[in-house]
Amino acid sequence: MAVNGQEEDFWLFGYGSLIWKPPPHFDIRLPGYIEGYVRRFWQVSTRCPPGRVVTLIDLEHWRTLTDHHVSAPERVWGAAYHIPPEHVSEVRDYLDIREINGYSIQYTPFHRSDLTHETLNCLVYIGLPSNPQFLGPQDPDALARHILKSKGPSGENKEYLYMLEEALEGLSSESGDEHISDLARRCKALETKGYAGPGHADGDQPSHSEHLHKVGSTEEQEEVEKV
Template identity: 35%
Template sequence: MWVFGYGSLVWKVDFPFERKEIGYIKGYERRFYQHSTDHRGTVNNPGRVVTLIPSDNPESKVFGVAYKIKEEDIDYVVNHLDYREKGGYERVSVLFYPRNNESFPFSIIIYLANHENPHFAGYADIKDIAKQVVKCSGPSGANIDYVLNLANSMRKIAPEEEDSHLFDLEKAVLALANS
């Protein structure tokens, strides 16, 4: 079994894995459209974290990290991630394309928060998302750290890729934090 990390799982892996691969999935866009009331915010002051939304372009790519789970760890990892991602996420199977091109695309599990879940925040202007991010914190830490860690990690694993939503939010958050 393989699990795809496109948010905090890119830099904060809290489960055992056998191997990891950098690559992407197609047909989605990474967006800060999910409220976090249990990790990067609270019920009274929800943070914003990423989910994937379907793209109008079936060839659009979302880069991240695929983690291969050992057979004996599958039940533990699935139970752990089901609990960790309980705030509106569901397991979905998609194709993963390794960046090294040595492997063929293969099936992978992603956790996806669709627009019908109760924590779906939906579209907002980048400046409004940034205002929400800088004032939120939860049991997993400050929401601003989530944004900055994700942007930094994406520059390291896929420096050639431009994720304008993520990088525009990073700029807006830093501008607010430094003002």
């Protein structure tokens, strides 16, 4: 929405790669959480086909499904980014390219984890069950093997998983996600046994801290995503 010819500023919630690969032009990053959703590795990646990435499932809908991971945290932790008004249009165009294939735009209350207890209305991209890239419940062992063998233009799928686990652990003492951690444990155990997909050794994987920095343009952001 534009006001006096200028886009309003807005807040964006990231629960997957946006935690460590932030959007361009953000000036504030806040750790926190949303409620009423469950994070699962049930979406086909279009940037690293045929890999897997996370999406959010409405909590009430998830309770109707047969999930091998039978429990889920009450909160989905992630990071909220504030985009200044003068950059909203550019960033939204960028995000539509990065996130929109298979994902739908929704708005949800975001709870800051600091002492302010402030709630913000955040835009979030969700791969709804009706989208063609949504797979539904996955067997964890089969999913771990699939993640290990998947590699595409955006890199190795296991890197996405490992960096998401690391990024979540860095948000708060309460921000861990057992679904993510269990998949990471399974992948690492398979690698220890010699089941390794294409790519580099674990010691060569960059940490999320190497990726998390402000970028000044969508062009620079695209270069970050190629790492």
